[in-house]
Amino acid sequence: MKHLVAELVANALATLPELAEAAGDLAIDSTMERTRDPSHGDFASNIAMRLAKPARRSPRDIAASIVEALADSPSVDKVEIAGPGFINFYLSPAAFHAEIESTLAQEDAYGRQPTKEGPKILLEFVSANPTGPLHVGHGRGAAFGDTVGNLLEAAGYPVHREYYVNDAGRQMDILGSSVWLRWLGDQGLEVDFPKGGYRGDYIRDIARDIDMSGLSVPDAAAVNDGLPANGDDNKDEYVDALTARAKSLHGEHGFDRVRQQALESIRDEIKEDLAEFGVRFDTWYSEKSLTTNNLIDAAIDVLKERGVLYEKDGATWFPSTDYGDDKDRVVIRDNGVKTYFASDIAYHYDKRERGYDLLIDVLGADHHGYVARVRAGLEAMGYAGEDLEVEFIQFVTLYRGGQQMQMSTRSGEFDTLRQLRAEVGNDAARFYYVMRSNDQHLDFDLDIATSQSNDNPVYYIQYAHARVASVFRQLGEKSLAWDQANGLANLGLLVEPQEKALMTMLSRYPEIVELAANNRAPQTLVHYLRDLANDFHTYYNAHAFIVDDEALRDARLFLISATRIVVANGLGILGVSAPDKM
RNA sequence: GCGCCUGUAGCUCAGUCGGAUAGAGCACCAGAUUCCUAAUCUGGGGGUCGCAGGUUCGAAUCCUGCCGGGCGCGCCA
Numbered sequence: 001m002k003h004l005v006a007e008l009v010a011n012a013l014a015t016l017p018e019l020a021e022a023a024g025d026l027a028i029d030s031t032m033e034r035t036r037d038p039s040h041g042d043f044a045s046n047i048a049m050r051l052a053k054p055a056r057r058s059p060r061d062i063a064a065s066i067v068e069a070l071a072d073s074p075s076v077d078k079v080e081i082a083g084p085g086f087i088n089f090y091l092s093p094a095a096f097h098a099e100i101e102s103t104l105a106q107e108d109a110y111g112r113q114p115t116k117e118g119p120k121i122l123l124e125f126v127s128a129n130p131t132g133p134l135h136v137g138h139g140r141g142a143a144f145g146d147t148v149g150n151l152l153e154a155a156g157y158p159v160h161r162e163y164y165v166n167d168a169g170r171q172m173d174i175l176g177s178s179v180w181l182r183w184l185g186d187q188g189l190e191v192d193f194p195k196g197g198y199r200g201d202y203i204r205d206i207a208r209d210i211d212m213s214g215l216s217v218p219d220a221a222a223v224n225d226g227l228p229a230n231g232d233d234n235k236d237e238y239v240d241a242l243t244a245r246a247k248s249l250h251g252e253h254g255f256d257r258v259r260q261q262a263l264e265s266i267r268d269e270i271k272e273d274l275a276e277f278g279v280r281f282d283t284w285y286s287e288k289s290l291t292t293n294n295l296i297d298a299a300i301d302v303l304k305e306r307g308v309l310y311e312k313d314g315a316t317w318f319p320s321t322d323y324g325d326d327k328d329r330v331v332i333r334d335n336g337v338k339t340y341f342a343s344d345i346a347y348h349y350d351k352r353e354r355g356y357d358l359l360i361d362v363l364g365a366d367h368h369g370y371v372a373r374v375r376a377g378l379e380a381m382g383y384a385g386e387d388l389e390v391e392f393i394q395f396v397t398l399y400r401g402g403q404q405m406q407m408s409t410r411s412g413e414f415d416t417l418r419q420l421r422a423e424v425g426n427d428a429a430r431f432y433y434v435m436r437s438n439d440q441h442l443d444f445d446l447d448i449a450t451s452q453s454n455d456n457p458v459y460y461i462q463y464a465h466a467r468v469a470s471v472f473r474q475l476g477e478k479s480l481a482w483d484q485a486n487g488l489a490n491l492g493l494l495v496e497p498q499e500k501a502l503m504t505m506l507s508r509y510p511e512i513v514e515l516a517a518n519n520r521a522p523q524t525l526v527h528y529l530r531d532l533a534n535d536f537h538t539y540y541n542a543h544a545f546i547v548d549d550e551a552l553r554d555a556r557l558f559l560i561s562a563t564r565i566v567v568a569n570g571l572g573i574l575g576v577s578a579p580d581k582m
Numbered sequence: 583g584c585g586c587c588u589g590u591a592g593c594u595c596a597g598u599c600g601g602a603u604a605g606a607g608c609a610c611c612a613g614a615u616u617c618c619u620a621a622u623c624u625g626g627g628g629g630u631c632g633c634a635g636g637u638u639c640g641a642a643u644c645c646u647g648c649c650g651g652g653c654g655c656g657c658c659a
């Protein structure tokens with residue numbers, strides 16, 4: 001609808017050479033906005049003010065020229081110049097009728113744009129280390145990433161969703177050792193559990209279920225003799241020594257079996273968790289595969305060929321300060337081991353090499369320090385740093401009874417995504433996670449999320465959907481039928497203020513989807529749906545839909561059908577269900 | 583010290599590329615149901631948009647400085 005009005009202005013401008021020149025490549029769409037105050041019409045353009053300086057004419061004078069050049073349109077009733085030079089457009093009822101007609105015609109597809117050629121987007125999110133279950137913080141990244149993916153797809157962008165599995169490096173050794181030690185414990189061996197190990201109960205569960213056939217149980221002395229102290233100041237040393245011990249007792253291959261089973265067990269739990277949460281991925285990209293496919297070496301070779309790497313203190317460095325980073329970064333350590341940074345730039349290089357134009361990473365806010373160096377890596381390898389866009393997710397704090405809940409693993413209070421979903425349900429969890437801007441800290445109030453009352457915005461929106469369904473059930477019980485064509489023909493009967501407000505709100509939906517997608521801002525859609533539900537509930541309370549007058553009844557049912565579709569489509573993007581009954 | 587995020591009603595937060603009189607929910611107060619689900623609706627009070635400058639037709643929004651809160655600054659992953 002916005003494009004429709006913008007096009008009128010664009011066409012008018014085309015007939016005014018000097019103004020068109022002043023406008024240059026200004027997007028007319030960007031001058032057009034919904035009015036906040038109905039007395040200003042439906043849309044307002046500030047183009048006259050924007051052109052005042054380049055055209056060296058007064059805004060109101062420019063506005064007058066444009067209005068004069070506007071072609072007549074059945075969609076526009078009236079155009080006015082107001083204030084400092086706003087051009088206000090009053091749309092005709094026919095324009096709104098056409099919009100809801102198209103809502104019913106397109107149903108699920110309403111608000112979705114046809115798939116564009118590009119840019120091809122690779123959306124990476126969650127990517128939690130497979131060393132433990134997803135916690136409530138990861139849940140926010142999952143809900144946000146999935147919703148942004150849905151929004152981008154609805155806006156027509158080809159999106160590929162990827163989870164980067166950190167299945168390589170020392171943390172996998174520590175995971176393996178932790179499981180191994182719990183297994184030894186189950187076999188009756190006493191070993192001092194490392195302070196730097198993974199202590200959660202899930203490690204014990206994995207140890208209990210693990211297939212260790214063919215591996216012999218060592219005796220306690222063979223495990224414990226000659227280990228360093230298990231103190232706070234050398235916990236790394238102690239864990240590493242245990243890993244080495246496991247490898248020497250069971251062989252590389254034997255330890256790898258433990259490590260691999262632990263990894264797969266946790267990774268499968270994560271996959272299951274996300275699937276149940278309605279979060280889907282197209283690929284699970286293994287960090288280890290970077291090594292097996294020689295992609296890290298390949299990336300380092302590219303940097304070497306470009307002559308950007310240098311040697312210092314026995315290590316190989318990448319001069320990321322040349323690209324705006326705080327300090328240079330090590331790529332290969334003095335012991336020959338490649339750093340995580342090397343994997344990271346290889347991974348992002350590979351994303352671009354796979355043909356994705358725009359890389360969106362959804363990261364926890366504590367990772368913001370990595371962006372500069374990864375961008376630097378991309379630039380050094382010949383891609384633009386702006387190809388990488390990062391959306392940071394701020395922390396989540398749970399509240400119950402007005403009290404902040406402790407969320408450390410050790411405290412034993414609940415902190416996993418699974419527990420949260422069990423308590424508040426998927427719908428409320430997904431809704432609350434994206435209700436606030438991602439760069440705002442989130443206070444997640446469990447009391448409100450679980451309350452079945454007017455406090456709860458999830459139910460408020462779902463209730464609008466259920467009410468429409470209920471109206472149609474009532475219609476059936478009264479042995480009445482809805483004549484859709486008759487409704488369409490009689491939309492002109494919808495003249496109540498609540499009906500006009502609802503139609504105006506409905507017509508905004510496609511613009512909201514596009515705006516939320518472009519800004520990676522799910523909360524924009526959340527707030528819109530809340531406002532839409534409000535307009536619907538107001539209408540519901542003010543007027544009966546199932547009235548004796550058939551023409552009016554069919555028209556009203558047409559309008560609330562459109563409402564149901566928009567609510568369902570919007571909730572669908574949020575990953576929240578749209579129930580017919582509550 | 584440097585970097586990223588943040589500061590808007592009592593509380594939790596929206597606020598589009600700068601736009602017209604700064605919005606919503608909760609909380610508080612007063613009302614609405616012979617009628618399609620009251621998980622609803624209507625009305626009301628409540629603001630130095632952290633502070634100070636600057637940019638301009640116009641600033642919560644952009645720039646600079648200061649103050650407060652969160653996070654990060656490893657040859658860990």
